[in-house]
Amino acid sequence: MSVLLRKEFLELVRTRRFLALPLVFVFFGISGPAVIRLLPLLLEGAATEGMQIVLPETGPGDGFLQYLELARQLGLLAAIVVFMNIIAGERKDGILAVLFVKPVRRFSYLAVRFGVNGAYVIVSMLLGALVAVLYAGLLLGPPEVGAMMAAACLYAAYSLLVFSWTFFFSALVRSPAAAAGLSVIPLFVFPFLGTFWAPLGTYGPYGVLAAGGALIGTPTSPAAALGVEAFASLGLNLGLSLLLLVATYAALRKAEL
Amino acid sequence: MTGAAPAATPEPAIHVRGLTRVFGSFRAVDELHLAVPAGEIYGFLGPNGSGKTTTLKMLTGLLAPSAGEAYIAGERVRPGEASVELRRKVGFLAEEPAFYPWMTPQEFLSFVGGLFGLSRSRASDRARELLATVGLLDRADDRIRGFSRGMRQRLGIAQALVGDPEVLLLDEPASALDPIGRREVLELIAALKDHATIVMSSHVLDDVQRVATWIGVISQGALVVESPLRDLLRRSAQPVFQIEVAEGRERMRSALEAEPWAQEVLEEGTLLRVLTSDLEAAERRIPALITREELRLVDLSLLVPTLEDVFLRLVGPTGASAADEVQAPAGEEPA
Numbered sequence: 001m002s003v004l005l006r007k008e009f010l011e012l013v014r015t016r017r018f019l020a021l022p023l024v025f026v027f028f029g030i031s032g033p034a035v036i037r038l039l040p041l042l043l044e045g046a047a048t049e050g051m052q053i054v055l056p057e058t059g060p061g062d063g064f065l066q067y068l069e070l071a072r073q074l075g076l077l078a079a080i081v082v083f084m085n086i087i088a089g090e091r092k093d094g095i096l097a098v099l100f101v102k103p104v105r106r107f108s109y110l111a112v113r114f115g116v117n118g119a120y121v122i123v124s125m126l127l128g129a130l131v132a133v134l135y136a137g138l139l140l141g142p143p144e145v146g147a148m149m150a151a152a153c154l155y156a157a158y159s160l161l162v163f164s165w166t167f168f169f170s171a172l173v174r175s176p177a178a179a180a181g182l183s184v185i186p187l188f189v190f191p192f193l194g195t196f197w198a199p200l201g202t203y204g205p206y207g208v209l210a211a212g213g214a215l216i217g218t219p220t221s222p223a224a225a226l227g228v229e230a231f232a233s234l235g236l237n238l239g240l241s242l243l244l245l246v247a248t249y250a251a252l253r254k255a256e257l
Numbered sequence: 258m259t260g261a262a263p264a265a266t267p268e269p270a271i272h273v274r275g276l277t278r279v280f281g282s283f284r285a286v287d288e289l290h291l292a293v294p295a296g297e298i299y300g301f302l303g304p305n306g307s308g309k310t311t312t313l314k315m316l317t318g319l320l321a322p323s324a325g326e327a328y329i330a331g332e333r334v335r336p337g338e339a340s341v342e343l344r345r346k347v348g349f350l351a352e353e354p355a356f357y358p359w360m361t362p363q364e365f366l367s368f369v370g371g372l373f374g375l376s377r378s379r380a381s382d383r384a385r386e387l388l389a390t391v392g393l394l395d396r397a398d399d400r401i402r403g404f405s406r407g408m409r410q411r412l413g414i415a416q417a418l419v420g421d422p423e424v425l426l427l428d429e430p431a432s433a434l435d436p437i438g439r440r441e442v443l444e445l446i447a448a449l450k451d452h453a454t455i456v457m458s459s460h461v462l463d464d465v466q467r468v469a470t471w472i473g474v475i476s477q478g479a480l481v482v483e484s485p486l487r488d489l490l491r492r493s494a495q496p497v498f499q500i501e502v503a504e505g506r507e508r509m510r511s512a513l514e515a516e517p518w519a520q521e522v523l524e525e526g527t528l529l530r531v532l533t534s535d536l537e538a539a540e541r542r543i544p545a546l547i548t549r550e551e552l553r554l555v556d557l558s559l560l561v562p563t564l565e566d567v568f569l570r571l572v573g574p575t576g577a578s579a580a581d582e583v584q585a586p587a588g589e590e591p592a
Binding site: 003 | 356374
């Protein structure tokens with residue numbers, strides 16, 4: 001197991017993947033609060049004479065929510081691009097065939113690869129959140145650090161789920177591009193499902209995002225406490241992630257290479 | 258083509274019985290029988306698309322057979338990860354060996370050593386040992402990304418050897434290399450003979466003839482012939498002697514034509530070729546005739562076929578009948 005772990009960490013470093021996602025999320029951590037801070041100035045500059053623009057009051061919560069929104073949309077899309085070939089690429093290159101003729105359990109290989117890279121996605125997401133908290137504090141006023149990081153943790157659980165289905169699709173199909181295509185579908189489908197059937201939006205995988213967003217208070221919308229539905233959704237995200245790991249193993253267990 | 262029964266050998270390192278693999282309606286391997294004797298270099302020959310790679314992949318468990326079974330070192334090969342422990346005994350080199358390009362050879366071999374359960378220091382030592390064996394020690398700390406095909410092939414052999422396997426399966430180990438790279442790889446394979454039973458698939462017959470001691474030929478997924486190389490060549494030999502004398506070629510020809518075993522005598526330039534019905538009698542009598550006629554001998558040789566000649570006979574249009582002619586008798590011992 002330790003040899004597989006060492007290889008995963010070495011791969012993160014040597015392929016410079018360890019930089020990719022943190023940079024993306026840190027960028028959003030800076031740009032989220034900055035957009036909220038600069039928006040009134042930008043609109044003011046764009047307004048013509050006699051035109052009056054009334055904007056609601058903004059605070060650090062708005063800046064942080066902007067980060068979460070960017071992270072959910074573009075950050076997770078970047079994660080899919082980074083991981084679309086995590087299994088499919090190795091299969092295509094023939095390296096899986098080299099590994100699987102050695103005395104290595106396929107589940108061990110998958111579990112380590114899943115664990116290290118899943119943790120990497122979560123850490124990247126949280127790192128961006130930390131930067132967003134600090135920058136929102138700098139630009140928009142004192143932040144509610146605890147609530148913001150709690151919200152970020154809920155988003156991180158959803159990020160793990162997105163990584164997990166990308167991991168699964170990468171093992172299911174041989175083409176990295178097809179794996180990316182399949183992975184993008186649920187990313188856009190989940191938000192819609194909640195609008196069709198409310199319990200799915202609250203208790204389903206996407207529920208953590210609604211609960212996380214509600215934790216953040218803004219001048220126009222007070223913060224709400226975490227309800228049982230947030231924990232249900234959190235459990236569902238983590239459970240589905242583990243289930244997808246098992247499904248990935250099932251897909252690869254007898255795969256011909 | 259006929260699927261010939263394997264030559265029985267004591268405790269073969271690899272035993273394959275009725276192995277079949279079907280892709281859709283295509284039978285890539287069709288009731289294949291093999292018996293690879295322990296300690297031999299087994300040249301596994303066949304035209305492109307004859308089922309060599311599919312067979313080797315089934316032997317490694319990377320592909321599941323549609324029917325039949327295979328045993329390596331007495332253990333049944335099962336597809337997927339069911340044969341994890343068996344893999345300690347088997348080394349495999351794919352036709353196009355793959356590596357992590359961001360690793361160095363030292364790191365990659367140490368990583369493979371770790372998969373075999375070697376400690377970090379032992380894996381590192383083993384990696385250096387193997388890099389020295391395959392002549393890559395001076396590139397031990399370079400990234401694999403920039404390696405040539407020949408270097409990758411040698412590294413591929415090294416990774417197959419990490420676990421000190423009893424059986425080494427090499428899929429076209431030298432076919433894509435330049436003459437120098439090919440010679441190096443073949444010398445390396447020959448040097449491994451005392452350490453493992455080696456199955457080497459190839460369609461480059463010269464390569465196989467240089468190192469193999471046993472030959473198995475498949476065509477259209479079925480075994481055509483399996484035999485020690487020396488016996489195969491001997492059985493395939495045309496009973497033709499080539500004789501060159503300094504002077505008196507006509508006298509020699511007349512003397513040969515008078516012999517009852519001489520079926521046909523031909524002149525080709527300065528040479529006489531005699532087709533004989535009795536090889537032993539010819540071997541005994543020709544020197545005696547030369548002495549009797551007081552001729553000076555320049556050359557006397559039995560025309561020996563190359564493996565390519567034999568292969569073309571076996572897998573060519575008359576392959577089935579040729580296979581019957583050269584197939585080793587059942588129970589023959591390894592050479």
